[in-house]
Amino acid sequence: MKREDLNDMLWFLAVAEERSFTRAAAKLGTSQSTISHTIKQLEARMGLRLLTRTTRNVSPTEAGERLIRSLAPRIEELETEIDELMEIRDKPSGTVRITLSDYAQESVVWPKLRPVLRHYPDVRVELNMDNGFRNIVEEKFDAGVRLGESVDKDMIAVRIGPDWRLVAVASPEYLTAHATPRAPQDLVGHDCINHRQASAGGLYAWEFGKNGREVRVRVDGQLIFNTSYAMIDAAVSGYGIAYVPESLVVDEIASGRLVQILDDWSPMFPGYYLYYPSRRQNSPAFKVIVDALKV
Incomplete structure (x- = not known):
């Protein structure tokens, strides 16, 4: 069957359903003369009369009825499958890959996603x-999470x-054994728990600020980690001073296991x-993630 034959048969079904060339033409968005000419050409190619035409009515012939019984279920099945495809397009599904630091995951991303994802099982x-910087385009991440700066x-x-x-x-035991720093420069000579920056490979220079004055201090100590959680555990164990996100040590400070200084x-x-390429076409699944995370 040629493609134009299938299109003409769809027009035939419309006329048979409406029992009117005028109403079918309006439904299909074409003229009555065009649809009438199309049906005549279809009948000529098939060598069968499909419609009986009177001044008041249009009705299928026996051959037309047989064609309707053959076509209608298949067209309905095709329409159903197309509708299902459209649902897939609009239904949030698929995988979203995000690169982020451990602190970003624990403090922001997972707490926001945890209640939302239950509603989107697909x-x-x-x-x-x-903790380093990744090329999200080359490494096929959908997005990354980093500090705004x-x-x-x-x-x-x-x-x-x-x-x-x-x-x-620092732990109370450590501060009992060592003088408590009063200014960032006092950290020199203390046992400090260093943080290795994955992106640059170097040790993080501790950044401080007060009254518009900014100070960076390169500290030294026995331990170097690349995650804040290990640094906190080491500080609680008395290995020195750690410089970590405040929200991660609220409980330790409240319980007295750690003392906040400076x-x-x-x-x-x-x-x-959350950042992603400007040319990215956002899928419904990605939109779910963005909506769940944004402030």
Whole structure:
């Protein structure tokens, strides 16, 4: 069957259903003369009369009825399958891959996604923890999460968390054995728990600020980690002073296992942003993630 024959048969079904060339033409968005000419050509190609025409009515012939019984179920099945495909297009489903730091995952991303994903069982999320910077385009990530100051200008950035700060903490036992620092420069000579930056490979220089004055201190100590959680555990165990996200040590400070120092020197940092390429075509699944995370 040629493609034009199938199209003409769809027009025939419309006329047979409406029992009128005028109503069928209106339904199909064409003229009465055009649809009448199309049906005549179809009948000529098939060598069968499909419609009986009178001045008041249009009705299928016996051959027309047989054609209707043959075509209608198949057309209905095709329409159903197309509707199902459209539902897949609009229904959130598929995998969303995000690269982010451990702190971003624990403090912002997972707490926001946890209650939402229950409502979207067909949405799969891969959270790839990495404290370094990743090329999300080359490594086929859908998005990344980083601090606002770290997001490239050519990316779309959506704020997903509040500003936050790092705080210096140590165990009471450590501070009993060592003089408590009163200024950032006093950290020199102390046992400090260092943080290795995955992107640059170097050790993080602790950033402080007060009254518009900014100070960076390169500290030294026995231990180096690339995750805040290990640094906190080491500080609780008395290995020295750690500089970690404030929200991660609230319980330890409240219980007395850690003591916060240099509080007035701890500056605020821009909060986390979800970022992704500007040319990305957002799928329904990706939109679910963005809507769940944005502030």
